[in-house]
Amino acid sequence: MKKLLGKSLIISIFCLFIAPGIHSQDSVPLVDDVYLNFKNQDQHAQRFSYFFGSPNRYKQNSAYDWLDSVNQYLNEAIKDKDSMAIKHYMLMQSQVYYDLGDYDKSLAISSELYDEKDQLELDFKAKLLGLMDSTYSQLALYAEQIDIRKEKKDLGLTEDIAFYDIYSNLGLHRKAMKDYIIEVRKTFPDDDEFSQAKYHNNIGNYLRLDNSPSVALNKYKEAKGHLTVYLNNITVVKSESELISANSLMGVIDGNIGKCYSQLGQYEVAIPFLESSIQQISENSKGKYSSDIVENTLEIANCYLRLENYEKAVEYLSSDLSLTKTAHILKRNRLLSSYYDKTGDYQNSAAYLKRNMRIRDSIDVNESELRTQQLATVMGRDLANTQAMFEEQKKNLELQRLEMTAQDEKINLVFISLVFTLMGFAGLVYAYLKSIKNQRLIAEQKYIIENSLKEKDSLLKEIHHRVKNNLQMVSSLLSLQTKNTRSKAAIVALEEGKSRVKAMALIHQKLYQNDDLSVIEMQGYIESLINSVQSVYKKGGHNINITIDAEGVELDIDRAIPFGLILNELVSNTFKYAFPHDEENGKIYIHIRKQNGQEGFFEYTDNGVGLPDDTDERAQASMGIRLMNRLANQLQTNLNVDKTSEGVRYWFNFK
Template identity: 70%
Template sequence: MLQAQSITKEDSTLRTFKIKEGASDKFTFFFEVPNRYNENSAYDWLDAVQLDLVEAQEDNDSISIRKFKIMQSQIYHDLGDYDKSVAIANELYKQKSSLDLNTKRILLDLMDYNYARLHMYDKQLEIRKEKKAIGLSKNVATYDIYANLGLPRKAMQDYIMEVMKTISEDDHYSLAKYNNNIGNYLRLDNSSSVALSKFKEAKGHIDIFLNDITNTRTEKEIVEANYLKGIIEGNIGRCYAQLRQYKEAIPWLEGSIITIKEFNKGKFSSDVVENTLELAECHLQLGNYEKARNYLKADLEPRKIENLLKKNRALAAYYDKIQDYKNVSFYLKKNVRINDSINVYESALRTQQLAALTSQDLENSRNQMQEQKLALEKSRLDLQAKEERINLVFISLIFTLLGFAGLVYAYLRSIKTQRLIAEQKYIIEASLVEKDSLLKEIHHRVKNNLQMVSSLLSLQTKNTRSKAAIEALEEGKSRVKAMALIHQKLYQNDDLSVIEMQGYIESLINSIQSVYKKGGHNINITIDAEGTELDIDRAIPFGLILNELVSNSFKYAFPTDDENGKIYIHLRKNGDQGYFEYTDNGIGLPEDTEERTSSSMGIRLMNRLVNQLQSTLNIDKTADGVRFWFKFK
């Protein structure tokens, strides 16, 4: 059963790591996966990396050996075994010339973290100098080292000078980290109330970052942000404890421990140790001795001397409260022995490390002075270039003034020419207006003459008794009206060159309906010609063709006066190509249509009109009605 659970548990990031091909893929996956110890412990990972390392050593694959050793060093660091981690890293550091830049960056960052945890700040400075030398950083930062050596005010000043200018207003993660660090320096300087406001500001920024749904976050970013949130919450709790507000401190400290363990799972965290010790202190102060004892007896394993001393002090205070003076004496003596063993050594080491820091500060100052000197030289060259540009501008101004004088002279001469042009323009515009008026008058008179012809045909109809003659006269009158309507639309348009066909077709349909007063109102007519314009040479044939088709539909297509009668007219013209289609759902054409084609006046007229449009009339018999269509240019 236990074996089955173990297999299920390994369906995780560790399993994915194991099936990766090659050291490079495993190396990349190892350092990119967030919260890698979520399902499997660091010791499980250490075993897996150790197996790969042995295999690489058997194959004498030096590149793979280095990559697996860096992973091994990182796991020991995560476990809090900084001595072993830095020993492996130091061995690899001797081969730094054979490492690519990304691998070198990971190794140097790892050594930086290890030396910080081991309080070997002079070594940490050497690593940071190496980073600057190979271009991984712009300068050698010292503010965190000053804070660790007990100079938080100096650390805060340097940190603000170096970091504040690099953060944008909308980078909430960086702002959270920045305010948390400032709060830490203030807390270490015993400015707890001011530090508390900075930690709360940091908490606000990290909450905005995590709750911002407008930006997509990677899983790694979310894990890192939640881990930072846990650290900030712990710092808020510590501030409350320093201010003796123990009840307020407890929920912050407890929440911090839960968050850090969730998002830093499997890694040793000094923040968890310090927050647990602070919780024990809060419960001691509140009289909750058993709760304090439970926290102090937890598997804390403090790695920092100050945390070990704090734990011993808290245990001594606990045993004092319960009047177990033997244990009080035991833990106080332990602290005395620890202090005696480190006082002389730490004093000399601190002096040495401060000297190294001072030396680095002097070097940084010299670098800044050199940068300022280069900036001043650049400014001098820029001023010199500006003076040269000013001289060029002055010379250019003189030539510009001379040119302007020539332009004024040319302008004065052009005024007379412009007046002549304006007079000619006025004459031309007047001529065009007169021409438009004449053309409109001509179209109006043609329309009136055609209406007179239509009236004559109407008179002739009244004086004719032959039914065939009356029908012929009515057809002729309809055709004359179709042409008259063209001229009417033209003289009503501002543009005399083209006719808007949608409006023309609608007017033509209305005119035909007035002649055939029977089923026109029961027939649904759809006109699809919006935006199509034709010149008069095309519009007149179209008008006559449409007149014939609509008249035929009214006369023959719907003999039963069917209310479901439909006519569809489609006309489009794109560039040089046009398309016309006419359909109705009437009774259709008779069986002998082809024999009648040669004798039908309407069909022959439409064929000739389509020929004028350089096309051929197509007639399709459909299951329901008839379809006429043709393409034109």
């Protein structure tokens, strides 16, 4: 202790001579030890500010060391009956428990402070509400989380109440992504590389969780590119906190890329990204519980199991992981069961399976009902928030209208005073009354039209829903017929028919899910169509890199159905014939562009084995080619085919 004090004194004298104008707030010498600097602060307010201002506070000392010190200071404050110091140390204590992953204890302490929120300063409230927001999210208490966000908005700490992350936690990843894009993209400029990285990483998360790993992978790579530019930009001075956040985000992105490769079955490619992620997150979040580290560790074990490297797999499964989430416990038990099964220890394999069955039995009873209740509560709060925003906008518009009306009345009075004739006054009164009458008539007609449109939209959605259900029934009948058919040619024909029926059913599904019943958003439709085709033609389908360039293109149903059937035929042919040896470098590129007032353009290419020499003769006998030509005729165009050096290219223009 004396050596440390001596070293602190030397550093203080050195700083006094070389920088006489620089002094800390309480003249406390700072050394390269966050924990020691924290303890050297004289007052609880300085310790409070230093604690929350230290981005990597567990760099030298563990969170348990910090907890011991905070508990000691808290006991002293209780003994001295210093109410403000007690609150400061309690919030620090709650934060440490959160960093350790003990969310129940963290919430219990935060809730006690929250009961005295009216006596707290705004900065203290901001930290408390932010911590409670994160804790409620970890505990899946979404209704309470929304209440906290509403209070943050009322205090002016945030502009609006966000729901997209909660929707994602409840499994509605596509809706979460749409809301996230609408609410977040407008909040930062195009040259903000760090915000761009976070934005694209989150979109990638929604796509990956929605089982679109190939599309998500592109988003993660885009996020990594933005973050690399940010870190390499030496013209922008970055604080220690900003560098830690950026490096932590880089680790998270690497982990997400690894998970995508694992989903795509490329386990050897996935492992280096997952290992890099664990290292980066650990270095920049020392002492804090990280769900990403747990997920990536379990995913590495899964990859090694798939690669039959059981020694490495069990090494990662045996690591010291704090499994606080039920999903992590279930996954670890499942992987251990698989490991013991593959190594011949069937007794242990069965034991871990039974553990999972006991856990699932304990949560399955109420999980569905609880999830439904949470979803209903969140959607109700979302609707109430939307209505509140609408009412606020309505009030603002009404105030503007009243101001404009008042201004118009003043102008009318001035005009009347200038003209001051009985006929002119009578004419103005008549025109005013007539205007009010017309406005009422217009408002009534508008109300009738809006109700009629709503009713028609509901009927159209119901029609599309029933059509989709009927087409699914047809698809099921074809599946039954396939099981009862021995002829290989008949089975192939039935499977092709089933795939075509699914393509049409998907159109009607997209229509009744959309707010706009007149058009189909082609990017999402094509992604869903390809996933559907992949489920039929599994061989080689998951090794093909598929690029879809149809963002922002919308087509009506009369054109979307021919497009869907043509794409179904092209993708099916690629999966069946283009890559006979299941190459891993297979590529498909789909491009659709439609500009206002101009012709659209469609292009489909793959780098497979290409078309055979007798393609023209086969075209007369192939139902698929004849079907595509007829569908092209429906689009008032001709399907063009180019044989390239690698693969084949189909293209046409359309109106």
